[in-house]
Amino acid sequence: MSEPRVLRYQQVKDLVLTLIADRGLVPGDRLPSASELVTTSGVSQISVRRALDELEQEGRITRHQGVGTFVAQPRIVSDPARTGDLLATLGEGERTVTVDTELLGLNVGIPGAAVARTLRLRPGQPVWEVIRRRLTEGRPVILERAVLPLHLVPALDEELLAAGGSLYGYLRDAYGLVDSVEEQCLEVTMPSADQRARLSLPARELVVTVRGVSFHDDGTPFDCFTQVYPARQFAFYVSGSHGRRLLAATEGDDWSVRPLAGQ
Structure with a gap:
């Protein structure tokens, strides 16, 4: 039986990966150009491209027009199922990740219909909206948003949130709220203009959007959260069981909070 034929573009992929391994190249090291790979591999420009x-789609290399092709940073491993301990999940695995935090918004407002329904709020009941951005090595990598009922969470510690402290740790200690159950929906989407700007994303870059609801042990929902990740920079570990399925894949556009007058 004849050996299976390796496709030409796959030969080039194998060549680049072998080159990285054999030369001990690290993230940021330059790789041969497309024209150099054509010469080295003997295949067409189309196959090399x-x-x-x-x-690049697999997150192994990065290309910068007019500059060159480089070894990419390894993807950050995240466990979005552990919303209350997000920073700890980013530090797991082979790669140690140092995370900085920016508090972009801390406001009281009126939630949109989907959030109000999910949090079991009456029309007009106010909520907290907390928006934070996580950075690694000065590069924005996660945009987080939490929406909390004001009647369950009368006050928040702005200094703690700005310093990157655990929101769920604060909710547990101050109000006895524990995320005993979570339901989440993960979608790969094009980012909004605001998300693209806040994450410094290039054109056409996709994001993974995690929308979820956290429930106290008595079944009370106390947080509608959203986390937005650049798709190429992350790998996700998820485990869980069958849940309530409150989240429809089309509800994301209505997860809004209208600021109160005077803010």
């Missing part, structure tokens, strides 16, 4: 496209 496809190989580089796939390697």
Whole structure:
């Protein structure tokens, strides 16, 4: 039986990955250009371009027009199922990640219909809206938003939130709220203009949006949260069981909070 034929673009992918391994290249090191790979591999420009496209989509390389092709940073591993301990999940695995936090917004407002329904609020009941951005090595990597009922959470510690402290740790200690159950919906989408700007994303870059609801042990929902991740920079570990399925994939556009007058 004859050996299976390796596609030409796959030969180029294997060549680049072998080059990285054999030379001990690290993130940021320059790789051969497309024209150099054509010469080295003996395949067409089209095959080389496809190989580089796939390697970039897989997060193995990065390309900068007019500059060159480089070894990419390894993807950050996150466990979005552990919303209350997000920073700890980013530090797991082979790669140690140092995370900084920026508090972008801390406001009281009126939630949109989907959030109000999910949090079991009467029309007009106010909520907290907490928006934070996580950075690694000065690069924004996660945009977080939490919506909390004001009647369950009368006050928040702005200094703690700005310093990157655990919101769920504060809710547990101050109000006895514990995220005993969570339900989440993960979607790969094009970011909004605001998300693109806040995460410094290039054009056409996709994001993974995690929308979820956290429930106290008595079944009371106390947080509608959203986390937005650049899709190429993360790998996700998720485990769980069958749940309530409160989240429809089309509800994201209505997860809004209208600021109160005077803010």
